[in-house]
């Protein structure tokens with residue numbers, strides 16, 4: 158028996174526009190008193206008229222384009238009818254027949270995951286359940302929300318994670334949302350069933366939609382749980398998917414299990430119809446062209462460019478591009494038209510010591526603290542053997558912390574490497590003189606040279622160029638010139 162999970166994902170992203178989707182209220186809804194950013198429109202008062210936020214619409218189109226979708230030149234909003242206390246007008250303004258964008262894909266490790274649609278809608282109010290009553294905060298009501306619906310092309314829980322992170326990354330590159338999962342700015346609801354291959358036959362288990370899971374980890378756990386539950390259920394009942402046995406399940410994090418919420422409503426139950434208060438929207442060819450030109454370089458394109466232009470490994474390029482702020486700072490550090498060796502040198506400093514420093518201090522990289530000249534000076538000094546690459550790693554972190562040129566720090570802390578042969582010869586002669594036993598050892602076994610190198614390095618307080626020390630030592634010992 159071979160089991161393959163078939164997963165589709167609905168991802169919701171809150172846009173960080175200044176105002177809400179259909180009114181002029183501020184869309185900011187964190188750390189403010191409840192119900193302070195509200196008006197008749199977002200409180201759903203009767204007779205209030207919605208006016209679409211153009212920026213939000215354009216950002217939705219941008220995301221659609223970034224996910225390789227086509228733009229519907231003719232599009233309109235619709236009412237998705239259902240009642241819930243956080244949606245007192247009885248419907249959500251969303252899109253159904255003619256979403257802004259359709260038919261895209263996202264490539265992950267060479268696999269294409271179909272994007273059915275990227276459409277625009279509004280967020281609901283926030284319910285807070287306490288002591289048997291429910292409090293409602295309408296600050297979130299009407300905040301622009303983009304929904305990205307994938308095709309059921311995701312065949313593992315791991316891929317769900319990658320897909321989600323990749324959308325998050327693209328959203329951040331487009332600067333249309335912070336996409337902070339913990340703040341609920343990015344949420345996801347999967348549908349899952351199993352393809353079961355047995356004795357030459359193929360079966361599909363009933364479709365399950367998992368809803369209202371508070372955390373992304375919870376979503377992944379619920380999926381793992383469903384894979385087990387559905388395969389056990391199939392063994393018991395042999396029930397297969399049909400039009401009527403779709404269900405919606407919730408996730409109980411305490412029990413670590415999903416539970417039946419309701420038989421799934423089909424889209425017909427939402428009684429979608431065009432929103433009569435908002436005229437249809439037409440996008441001209443010119444609008445679309447302008448929008449396409451305004452797209453920034455996206456992560457995959459950036460990764461390719463780093464590999465091609467800077468000769469970086471796939472691994473390094475991917476890591477540098479993970480976060481747009483990091484990539485921006487990196488490009489600031491290498492400056493215009495860098496040589497490959499310089500670009501690689503800077504990449505190593507970013508991914509090594511700087512990254513380590515950020516992890517240790519639990520901070521985000523601040524691009525304002527990145528100065529091209531500092532990296533250039535450091536690179537030149539390492540090339541000229543004035544600074545060892547080990548010291549360069551320490552210097553760049555100190556320089557990042559203090560805003561001082563690394564060479565200045567090197568000078569003030571005596572970290573400049575001694576590459577002056579005369580100077581080194583002096584030290585070497587002294588060490589040979591002081592360590593006759595070690596010299597004897599070296600005569601019997603040249604591998605013991607490490608001890609003598611160590612002595613010279615110590616005598617130089619770590620500032621001698623170790624390669625040069627070794628060369629000079631070998632030369633003097635060989636020719637017995639001491």
Ligand code: ZN
Nearest residue numbers: 180182196199
């Ligand atoms: Zn409002």
Ligand code: MN
Nearest residue numbers: 169251278304
């Ligand atoms: Mn939605």
